[in-house]
Amino acid sequence: MLRISQVTRRFGAKVAVDAVTLEIPEGQMVGIIGRSGAGKSTLLRMINRLTDPSAGSISFSEVEVSALKGRALRGWQRDCAMIFQQFNLVPRLDVITNVMLGRLNQRSTLTTMLNLFPREDILKAIEILERLGISEHGPKRAEALSGGQQQRVGIARALMQDPRIILADEPIASLDPMNAQVVMDTLRRIHDEDGRLVICNLHTLDTARRYCDRVIGMRAGRIVFDGRADELTTPVARDIYGADADFSEEATSTSLETLSRPRSVIAAEAALAV
Amino acid sequence: MPELAYGGPPRDRPRDLRTSYLRDVQQRRLYSGLLFAILALLLISGFTLADERNAGGFWDGLAKLFDFPTELIAEAFEKSANLPVHLLHYLPSLLETVNIAAASTLIGALLATMLSLLATRGLARWPVLIPLFRRAMDIMRAVPEVVIALVLIFVLGGGPVAAMIAIAFHTTGALGKLFSEVNENADLRPVEGLTSVGSTWLQRMWFAVVPQVAPNYLSYGLMRFEINIRASAILGFVGSGGIGYDLKNAMSWGTGRYDEVAAIFILLLGTIIAVDQLSSLARNRLVRGTL
Numbered sequence: 001m002l003r004i005s006q007v008t009r010r011f012g013a014k015v016a017v018d019a020v021t022l023e024i025p026e027g028q029m030v031g032i033i034g035r036s037g038a039g040k041s042t043l044l045r046m047i048n049r050l051t052d053p054s055a056g057s058i059s060f061s062e063v064e065v066s067a068l069k070g071r072a073l074r075g076w077q078r079d080c081a082m083i084f085q086q087f088n089l090v091p092r093l094d095v096i097t098n099v100m101l102g103r104l105n106q107r108s109t110l111t112t113m114l115n116l117f118p119r120e121d122i123l124k125a126i127e128i129l130e131r132l133g134i135s136e137h138g139p140k141r142a143e144a145l146s147g148g149q150q151q152r153v154g155i156a157r158a159l160m161q162d163p164r165i166i167l168a169d170e171p172i173a174s175l176d177p178m179n180a181q182v183v184m185d186t187l188r189r190i191h192d193e194d195g196r197l198v199i200c201n202l203h204t205l206d207t208a209r210r211y212c213d214r215v216i217g218m219r220a221g222r223i224v225f226d227g228r229a230d231e232l233t234t235p236v237a238r239d240i241y242g243a244d245a246d247f248s249e250e251a252t253s254t255s256l257e258t259l260s261r262p263r264s265v266i267a268a269e270a271a272l273a274v
Numbered sequence: 275m276p277e278l279a280y281g282g283p284p285r286d287r288p289r290d291l292r293t294s295y296l297r298d299v300q301q302r303r304l305y306s307g308l309l310f311a312i313l314a315l316l317l318i319s320g321f322t323l324a325d326e327r328n329a330g331g332f333w334d335g336l337a338k339l340f341d342f343p344t345e346l347i348a349e350a351f352e353k354s355a356n357l358p359v360h361l362l363h364y365l366p367s368l369l370e371t372v373n374i375a376a377a378s379t380l381i382g383a384l385l386a387t388m389l390s391l392l393a394t395r396g397l398a399r400w401p402v403l404i405p406l407f408r409r410a411m412d413i414m415r416a417v418p419e420v421v422i423a424l425v426l427i428f429v430l431g432g433g434p435v436a437a438m439i440a441i442a443f444h445t446t447g448a449l450g451k452l453f454s455e456v457n458e459n460a461d462l463r464p465v466e467g468l469t470s471v472g473s474t475w476l477q478r479m480w481f482a483v484v485p486q487v488a489p490n491y492l493s494y495g496l497m498r499f500e501i502n503i504r505a506s507a508i509l510g511f512v513g514s515g516g517i518g519y520d521l522k523n524a525m526s527w528g529t530g531r532y533d534e535v536a537a538i539f540i541l542l543l544g545t546i547i548a549v550d551q552l553s554s555l556a557r558n559r560l561v562r563g564t565l
Contacts, residue, residue: 050466076472077469077470081471082467088463090464090468090485091464091485091486092485093485101471101481104471109477112477112480113476113477154467157467
């Protein structure tokens with residue numbers, strides 16, 4: 001169980017996350033939605049401790065995550081993998097090495113720096129890449145891959161950590177619809193097959209609806225919705241995005257089905273729905 | 275209407291932007307004009323001052339500027355048959371000089387790497403100590419090699435070790451500054467990615483920063499190697515061995531040994547050209563090939 005209680009993060013005078021309280025049991029797939037600047041990324045980064053909370057506490061199965069330091073903190077970061085919008089791979093290293101970097105915490109600094117990753121790590125990395133269907137790119141440099149492939153390498157690095165939680169910060173925001181679907185399918189598959197807790201920041205409603213069991217809506221640093229995906233009605237969505245009656249869900253969509261329909265049809269449907 | 279869903283009302287006021295930007299441009303032009311005027315003034319006043327103080331006048335001296343090279347080349351040409359023998363004779367000294375330069379560049383580059391990483395914002399292990407490491411590099415860079423070498427020769431006695439330490443010290447400061455500028459341009463996303471997996475600081479630097487900066491480090495390092503060959507030759511003048519010592523002897527006794535001076539110059543020039551060629555080759559390979 002991940003417990004977030006009264007967590008606040010301030011950047012100067014600006015409050016990015018405002019007294020957020022949440023409880024997420026293990027094994028869920030959670031989508032956090034909201035417009036940009038709503039505090040979704042900051043919340044996720046605080047869970048991994050890339051950013052420290054200004055106030056409040058985060059704990060995971062009786063461990064006070066927000067108080068960890070040094071080695072214990074790095075141990076927590078190993079258990080709590082993160083996937084980034086911009087992939088955050090090392091562009092000049094090959095794909096398999098990038099995946100193996102997920103094991104940095106379990107291996108000593110000296111052996112990793114001499115590039116002496118054990119044979120089992122290399123085999124494990126290749127196995128994960130095979131599972132995600134990109135093993136043929138293993139020896140290439142990460143920078144030579146397309147965005148969708150790089151994001152799958154990011155997921156592979158996360159899996160290499162053998163984490164208890166996977167945090168995905170806008171994993172599909174810089175991908176085209178086709179690749180976005182592949183990446184989201186991959187995340188969902190990991191959740192279904194391994195039963196890991198996945199928390200995913202998304203800026204499109206339909207993706208959250210389609211892939212997540214539970215949806216959390218954030219607006220201006222606060223949680224304004226928390227419920228099952230099917231409870232997310234159009235008025236609720238309008239409230240989350242702070243939009244007026246002109247708002248239609250398809251306008252935020254990047255999915256293939258929506259895009260394949262002509263814009264005029266979408267507009268007409270939106271007009272009818274109001 | 276995605277704009278309505280995401281953005282607020284347009285907030286920029288175009289009239290204000292125009293006036294303020296035009297004012298900025300005017301100000302910048304004024305500043306560069308002033309700067310240019312000051313520079314010109316300094317140059318002119320400095321020149322007249324130097325011309326007055328010099329023993330011979332600048333214009334009188336200008337005609338004699340080429341006397342020395344002409345004499346040297348004429349004499350060397352006259353005894354050009356001796357040249358191959360001299361080249362071979364001074365080769366061991368050249369090797370000693372290059373050795374001093376190589377060792378000091380290597381040691382200096384390693385120390386500079388550590389110092390520069392510790393002194394770069396966003397990468398530093400202890401951000402509070404950044405000013406300390408920066409000042410340390412400033413000091414190391416500010417002290418000329420000759421000064422350190424003279425002190426070390428006094429303490430350790432003359433020889434290549436004193437020269438090596440002196441050059442390495444200065445190299446650490448000089449390369450550290452250049453390296454930390456390279457570090458500032460490094461993409462921080464890989465660093466963040468590795469922080470999120472629970473890596474140590476050394477692991478982050480080694481896997482996320484070094485692959486990005488290595489080609490630039492190498493090219494600065496090789497450039498420094500060239501500079502250090504010259505520095506190492508110059509330190510020979512103050513008594514730390516190598517080809518500089520031979521050059522000093524050949525030149526100071528003057529009469530009749532200009533052919534040896536020419537041989538030494540040829541050796542030095544050839545070495546520096548070779549290092550330059552090798553460095554561009556190595557850099558190209560590193561940028562294009564695998565690390």
